Amino acid sequence: MTKILRLVAVVLLVAVGVTVWDGFFIVPEGKQAVITQFGAPVGEPVREAGLKFKTPFIQVVQYFDKRVLIWDGDPNQIPTNDKTFIYMDNTARWRISDPLRFLQAVGNERRAASLLNDIIAGTVRDLVNKNNLIEIIRSSDWSPDYMVASVQSRDMVVPPTVGRDKISQMVLEAASRITPQYGIELLDVMFKRVNYIESVRLKVYDRMISERKRIAAEKRSTGEGRKAEILGRVDRELQEITSTARREATEIRGRADAEAAKIYGQAYSGHPEFYAFLKSLESYKQILSGNTSLVLSTDADLLKYLQRQHLGK
Template sequence: MNNILRFLLIGLIAVAAVAVWDGFYVLREGQQAVITQFGRPVGQSILTAGLKFKLPVIQKVQYFDKRILVWDGDPNQIPTNDKTFIYMDNTARWRIVDPLRFLQAVGTERRAMTLLGDILDGTVRDLVNKNDLIEIIRSSDWPPDFMASTIQSRDLVAPPKVGRDRISHMVLEAASKITPQYGIELMDVMFKR
């Protein structure tokens, strides 16, 4: 009888140790999380850092970065409106603003990078196709005198109507209409070359 109580007590201590070990977790600054139970989200997103508790063994914690992340696209050759081909290499900064929606719609940061690539590459391609080469390579804030003095011919210099910065902003606006359904916010989009 004494041995049975001893094994029962050891078993209870082991179960309590597992409950404490697996039940508590730490959410660090710069992280956000979603609790899943058998693969399905339970409750709301957890956005504040600190020591948290979940049901041991049954529930799992899915961690997501709260910081600004960088998407770096591959260079693509795209035709402009004036039928000139140009290599466009884009980069964007983004973050996860709704971890629950992000988990349900996308799942992982790697899949989000692929999704952002599809969205941004398509948007860039559409806007580059609608603009002439001069609009894409020049910024609209260059003074016309500066452009004329560098080329040495006033006939060749026409001030850009849109400009590179405005096209970049248009890409951001167009892509930002799509990304909220995935729990993602685009911070900015830039052309590297």
């Protein structure tokens, strides 16, 4: 009898423990919960973190994220109003604002991502179809002054009337009118990437390359002109310096020759016979240079001078 009572006590204790264990649950920070009984929601959603209680065994807790979530859509090919096909890659931030409605209308985050893909992608397609490409690629605060350094005067510079930022806001407003019925709050929508399709992209690249080549040719032409201007100025300055140096050299040489002539004149006027003798020697030096043969008469002064020099030795 005692063993039976002990066994019953143990069974009761285990049953109470399991009941208590299944009756209490913890809502983690950043999570919210909905309690369901036989598949139907019971009571209000549990939004605060902490230890909570439910009816054991017959009630089930389903958790949902309370944090901001990221939706990242697949790139889609969309034509603009001016018939240009582009790839649009969009992203958005959202959160579960009503977990009970979210549970009833969507069920889980995977289905929510698919639902947002339909809502946001469709809204983006509608607005892109109604606007030209310039409105998609340029921001709302864009102005021609921003590109004044790189845009040539011949280019057509037209500021956007709406702009990418306002179109994103329009997408957010349109999609936000649909998502609350699914318990979803859409926080923002952004155009992550806008690109041309392959055929258009190649044409754009060719245009960009030709434009860069044109600018490079203009830069080279400007550089060559600047180079010619600098070289011309250098040549002109060199000629001016050379001309000035030659003039000063001529003046100095003239003054030196005049001074030398003056000294020679003073020296020769004091000794005219020595001057005549020196000039004769210079004449003889020029005559007797090289392989010159000279025939002199017996009474020639040069012959007499050479004989005296020879006898003097």
